[in-house]
Amino acid sequence: MLVNTIHGEMDESLLEKKEGGFEDGNEKTTWVEYWLDKDLVHRSAHVTLKAPPTVVGEIQEF
Amino acid sequence: MANTQSVCTSFLAEVMQGYHQFGQPSLTSRTSLTSPTNDTFKLALYFSSATLNASTTAYSTTGEVTNTSGSGYTAGGATLTNANTPASTNTTTTAGTGYWTPSASASWTSLTVSTAWNCALMYNSTQGNRAVAVYTFADQTIVAGTFTLTMPTNVAATALLRLATT
Numbered sequence: 001m002l003v004n005t006i007h008g009e010m011d012e013s014l015l016e017k018k019e020g021g022f023e024d025g026n027e028k029t030t031w032v033e034y035w036l037d038k039d040l041v042h043r044s045a046h047v048t049l050k051a052p053p054t055v056v057g058e059i060q061e062f
Numbered sequence: 063m064a065n066t067q068s069v070c071t072s073f074l075a076e077v078m079q080g081y082h083q084f085g086q087p088s089l090t091s092r093t094s095l096t097s098p099t100n101d102t103f104k105l106a107l108y109f110s111s112a113t114l115n116a117s118t119t120a121y122s123t124t125g126e127v128t129n130t131s132g133s134g135y136t137a138g139g140a141t142l143t144n145a146n147t148p149a150s151t152n153t154t155t156t157a158g159t160g161y162w163t164p165s166a167s168a169s170w171t172s173l174t175v176s177t178a179w180n181c182a183l184m185y186n187s188t189q190g191n192r193a194v195a196v197y198t199f200a201d202q203t204i205v206a207g208t209f210t211l212t213m214p215t216n217v218a219a220t221a222l223l224r225l226a227t228t
Contacts (some may be wrong), residue, residue: 047209
């Protein structure tokens with residue numbers, strides 16, 4: 001598989017792949033990085049928003 | 063049957079659709095008075111150092127993400143796909159939620175931004191770039207990659223924009 005990098009497209013086999021993620025009540029995030037030696041040459045991230053704040057409406061009694 | 067004081071839940075969705083007009087705003091024409099077109103809503107990204115919050119009234123380039131290299135991000139952000147009609151649902155006789163979520167994710171490809179960002183502003187680009195909502199998430203950086211914001215499920219409990227009564 002070819003990976004888009006700062007050096008152009010490179011074969012994935014030439015790169016070190018790292019994956020990770022983060023999750024809390026607000027979001028679920030995953031990311032993937034490709035490294036060439038000690039250089040980060042690609043990083044993508046995917047954020048899924050879970051439940052953004054609600055706007056609450058109220059009415060006033062007479 | 064007793065009467066119960068409450069904001070009507072259907073009103074919450076109808077506000078999002080523009081059924082009710084309390085004031086006399088200067089609007090950009092929606093082509094027809096009786097069958098108006100959708101406004102265009104966009105999502106712009108902001109650096110973690112920006113100061114967007116509830117007092118934000120309109121889209122601004124101040125603090126907006128800029129490319130470290132390349133042209134993956136364009137000022138103004140991405141247009142949100144607006145194929146979902148706002149809906150509403152009651153949970154009790156006094157509580158309900160009107161809600162709406164864009165019908166597709168927002169995505170930026172071939173992106174390189176090395177300064178961290180953690181914020182997205184949804185705004186109405188048809189009506190003077192008026193602000194709708196500010197969303198935050200963990201700091202992000204992208205190198206020659208793709209940044210995708212997947213929308214939450216379009217139901218009352220999780221939709222991207224929710225107006226509720228309690």
